[in-house]
Amino acid sequence: MEKSFLQSDQWAEFQRSLSYQVFQLGRVYIFQHNLPLSKSYLYCPHPTLFEIEQGGGFERFLLQIKEIAKKTNAIFFKIEPCEAVDFKKTKLLASLGMIKSHEIQPKRSLILNLSDSKEELLSKFHYKTRYNINLAKRKGVIVKTFTKKDYKKYFEDFWILINKTAKRDGFRPHIKKHYQNLLEVFNAELFVAEYQNKIIAANIVVFYNQTAIYLHGASDYEYRNVMAAPLLQWEQIKEAKKRGCIQYDFWGIDEKKWPGITRFKKSFGGKEIEYLGAYDLVFQPLWYGVYKVARMIL
Numbered sequence: 001m002e003k004s005f006l007q008s009d010q011w012a013e014f015q016r017s018l019s020y021q022v023f024q025l026g027r028v029y030i031f032q033h034n035l036p037l038s039k040s041y042l043y044c045p046h047p048t049l050f051e052i053e054q055g056g057g058f059e060r061f062l063l064q065i066k067e068i069a070k071k072t073n074a075i076f077f078k079i080e081p082c083e084a085v086d087f088k089k090t091k092l093l094a095s096l097g098m099i100k101s102h103e104i105q106p107k108r109s110l111i112l113n114l115s116d117s118k119e120e121l122l123s124k125f126h127y128k129t130r131y132n133i134n135l136a137k138r139k140g141v142i143v144k145t146f147t148k149k150d151y152k153k154y155f156e157d158f159w160i161l162i163n164k165t166a167k168r169d170g171f172r173p174h175i176k177k178h179y180q181n182l183l184e185v186f187n188a189e190l191f192v193a194e195y196q197n198k199i200i201a202a203n204i205v206v207f208y209n210q211t212a213i214y215l216h217g218a219s220d221y222e223y224r225n226v227m228a229a230p231l232l233q234w235e236q237i238k239e240a241k242k243r244g245c246i247q248y249d250f251w252g253i254d255e256k257k258w259p260g261i262t263r264f265k266k267s268f269g270g271k272e273i274e275y276l277g278a279y280d281l282v283f284q285p286l287w288y289g290v291y292k293v294a295r296m297i298l
Contacts, residue, residue, distance in 0.1 A: 004046035004082045005208035006105070014186040018178060021072070025064050026055025032072050039287060042074045045105055046082035049089060058096060062281060069283050076288050077281040080105050085274045098279035102295070106252030107277050112270035114241045114248055121237065126267040129230050136231035139195065143235040146190045151183045154192050157199035161218035168221055169261070179204065179216065188215065191236055193228035201228040205236050212240030213249045233268060 005011055012022050012029045021032035028047045034040045042065060052061050065077050080103060083089055114121070122130060146154060159176060166173040182188040182204055193201040201219040205212055214236065219229050240248050250270065253262040282288045 002209055002211070003048065003051070005206055005211075005213060006045040007047050007051070007082075008208060010186050010208075014181055017181045017185045023068055025061060027051045028055060028061070030065070030068065030077075032074070035075070035291070038073055039284075039291075040072050040074045041291075042069060042072065042077040043104070044077070044079040046080060048082050049092075058092070062096060065281070066283070075282070075284045075291055077283070078104070078278055079281075080278045081276045083276045085276055089276055093276070093279045096281070098281050101278045101280040103278045105275070105278075106254070108253050108272060108274045110250040110253050110265050110268075110270040111273055112237065112248040112250070112268060114237070114246055118238060118241065121241075121269075122234075124269040126269075129267040132227035132230040133234050136193075136227040139226050141200075141226060141228045141231055142194045143232055144192050144194060145239065146183075146192070148184045148187060151190045154190060154199055154202065155180065155183070157192065158190060158202040158204075158218060161199070161202050161220060162216065164220060165218040169258070182206075182215070191232055191239075193232045195223060195226050195228060198223075200226060201232050203232055203236065205240075207240070207243060207245065210244060210246045211249055212236065212243075212245045212247075214251050229264065230267075237268070 007027075007029055012024070015029075015031050016022055023030040023032070023042075028044060028051050030042050030044045032040050033043055049058070052058055055061060062077075068074070069077060078101065079093075079098070081089070081093075112121070116124070122133075125133075144154075158179065162173050162179070183190060186206070188204050188206045191203045191205055192199050200223040201217075203214060203218070204216040206215050207213075214233070217229070237248050248270075250265040250268070252258070253265055253272070255262050280288075
């Protein structure tokens with residue numbers, strides 16, 4: 001697979017801006033997440049196994065991780081490879097003493113190939129999605145895009161919407177600075193849908209390495225019948241194609257955890273991909289048990 005934006009220099013800088021300690025082993029970034037009682041864990045999101053092999057192999061990589069763990073009092077090391085499910089790779093991770101664990105990044109995603117023309121892409125959407133896109137246009141919904149130069153005008157609208165969406169859909173939003181720094185430091189972009197001079201939907205999109213990633217989305221349920229969300233996605237897809245992207249990543253589907261969101265994303269077509277998931281290498285078994293119990297409670 002292609003290098004993930006989560007392993008880019010820009011993402012490392014973004015993590016530093018949020019006060020995470022950043023380590024680099026060859027071409028792979030590792031981030032330190034602090035825990036209470038001067039503990040921590042080390043996290044490596046979406047590296048390719050090829051990048052690790054290029055750096056001297058997995059065993060050498062884990063030896064270096066163990067050295068970092070000693071200095072940071074890390075309870076465990078978590079890795080989520082940017083690799084599709086593969087029995088041989090799963091067996092490799094298990095042979096190195098790594099255990100399956102909970103994911104931080106989505107286990108499954110939906111990738112839309114942008115090689116088709118706009119007309120061909122649109123024709124593959126669910127018929128109701130096409131209808132809703134046209135409905136939003138008829139109702140006068142306007143889509144606008146903002147970068148770090150001018151996003152502040154509508155950021156508070158996004159912040160209000162993401163909190164409304166989190167409460168409605170039952171997830172915990174990031175702190176405000178996380179979204180601000182995505183736009184200011186990482187150079188993500190803010191897409192908003194305006195209706196009757198009010199922002200009723202807003203998304204944060206990342207453009208990286210010929211891929212557009214729909215990273216965060218928020219909407220006002222009160223205006224759900226205006227159908228701004230489908231139009232917003234369509235405008236983002238067209239913008240991705242305009243910029244020469246070859247694929248559009250809807251970033252996370254799960255019928256059990258996010259049934260409504262998953263159904264919405266699938267209405268645009270695309271191909272499902274399932275990643276290997278998360279694996280932990282435990283350094284402090286007792287504290288690891290405490291950590292797992294705390295996660296269940298909190």
